[in-house]
Amino acid sequence: MNASDVVEPDAVAGPALSAGGAVQPLIELAQVSKRFGRKADLLSRLAARLGGRLPLRHVHALDQVDLSVMPGEVVGLVGESGCGKSTLGRVVAGIHQQSSGDLFYKGGNVANLSLSKRRDFTRRVQMVFQDPYASLNPRMRVGQMVSEAPIAHGLVSAVEADDYAATMLRMVGLDPGLRRRFPHQFSGGQRQRICIARALAVKPDFLVCDEAVASLDVSIQAQVLNLFMDLKDSLGLTYLFISHDLNVVRFLSDRIVIMYLGRVVESATTEALFSAPSHPYTRALVEQVPQLDGRRQQFRPIEGEIPSPLAPPPGCHFHPRCAQAGPRCRIEMPALRPVAGGHLAACHLYDGGTGA
């Protein structure tokens, strides 16, 4: 793929056709890993010079993750704390640089983009964060915040900025008359709408929502979820929707990806994931989704704790908590393989057995 056909400046969102006529993923990750670690400090450099070695500890936040998101698709990314779902979102949005592997936008490798194409990529992929209290500058008026990025990207002139901010606020259901207020004058749900308006102001085609409704009350959460659905239809947006809440993800997503300790363990359409969850971890998650039917639930949890990402268990990361684990699971990392059409799972149960 050569880099020049990557981005058409005025491409409308919608199924992007590649030369062959097949639909091309909007975002694709190939074997992306991300490690976080301390830089070698004085002590370890000294130790290295003296011939000794102090072990450097790395967190493998992402471990060879493959993921593709088609134009117009809503992909839900689910996992517990420390599974790397937020890191994945940040790599996709270009906030973190992956340690290895490749990120493709409309078929072009983001690492090889020219400076102007790179700018275009950063504009077209936007992010909405969990905490609307922390992600808005408390000393800026909301109108300014919404129009700041479009001015920087040359989408509007400074003269038009105020009107533009008003239009964006109206789009997310806020009174444009409030644009000279400061963030503290808004409620949590309103602030999240401001964050959405700010993300949409640069006309993105891909939105990464990292627990974007997790801090909102139920009735406000419903308002924001409806807003996401409406915007998807009216603007043709594509979403990567990151959440720990399977109910929320099930409501929004076409496809769901489950992560555990830095790896994707299952990926399937929403229907398939709930009707035939394959990975034992997914099965446990799906069974534990609380239901609103007023029937007394006997909670049958999976045992054990989530291991530390500093020292993940060998083989399949889930094996210490898995009732079906065999000897092979302790040694060999299972690859993500198809268990049915378009339904992928990384488990030895579907890959020649666990060796038990």
Added chain:
Amino acid sequence: MDPILSVRDLRTEFATGAGVARAVNGVSFDVMPGHVLGLVGESGSGKSVTGFSLIGLVDAPGRIVGGSVRHRGRELVGLPQSELRALRGKEIAMIFQDPMMTLNPVLKIGTQMIETVLAHDPVSRQEARERARAALGKVGIASPDERLDAYPHQFSGGMRQRVAIAIAFLHRPSLIIADEPTTALDVTIQSQILSEMQTLARQEQTAVIWISHDLSIVSGLADNVAVMYAGRIVEHGPVADVLTRPLHPYAQGLIASVPGAQMRGRRLAQIDGMAPSLLALPAGCAFRPRCVMAQAICEAEPPVQAPATGRMVRCVLPVRDEVAA
């Protein structure tokens, strides 16, 4: 059977610079022995302040200005702090959202648990340690002997919450008030905690008031549910009835706005607007400005209706026949 706890017209207010916030505005309910009551509401609905008020844990500028809380027939409102302290941890225990509110970071788990035992029971240190060890084992903590000598920071979030639960059950209290104890936990860990609470409460016949914003957790756990809005209980009844046939427009909206299994691709029912400020509550029904069924009559104090045994709804709307039947 007599209730363990009987609350009548409880009122707690906070005097702020901007006026008086009526956080708890006439709350009444009973909790039966061995039963779980889910107290559900959104932020600012007064559910946590209700929990704190029950055992006299409201600090200035807040104070209980009226009503009654009876525990096994004994009035708790107005009781001196020393007598309340004798009750807390012994008869009524509390579990908080953040277990670090319960645990002292500079003391070993064992020290704290032994202290809790000795605070109410005149037993030997050795026996207290034995009881602490047994309690840790009951909440599924492996090698409890070694863990007694660990500090809170050496535990994960889920483990700390387990320790908090073990401490709450140490004196086999008749009532546990749990304030969002699983909100900060991961899904699989939350299930573990819910399962342990369920088993322990059943074994010990402990009554539980489970305060939560999450209807779906209460759905699987509670016998009864009370829905709070702006300091009041607007609907109360057996959990299956309230969740499948809610009567109050707010309860209906709240339940409809939870994304369920069959909801994909459809619009969620949403309640427009936001919760009113407790400093400036609208006259009459506090939900009126957001209610799709509001009428002029809602500006008057809404009546309390009892459409069926054990059910209560605070609304002027006539209650549908199917429920009364």
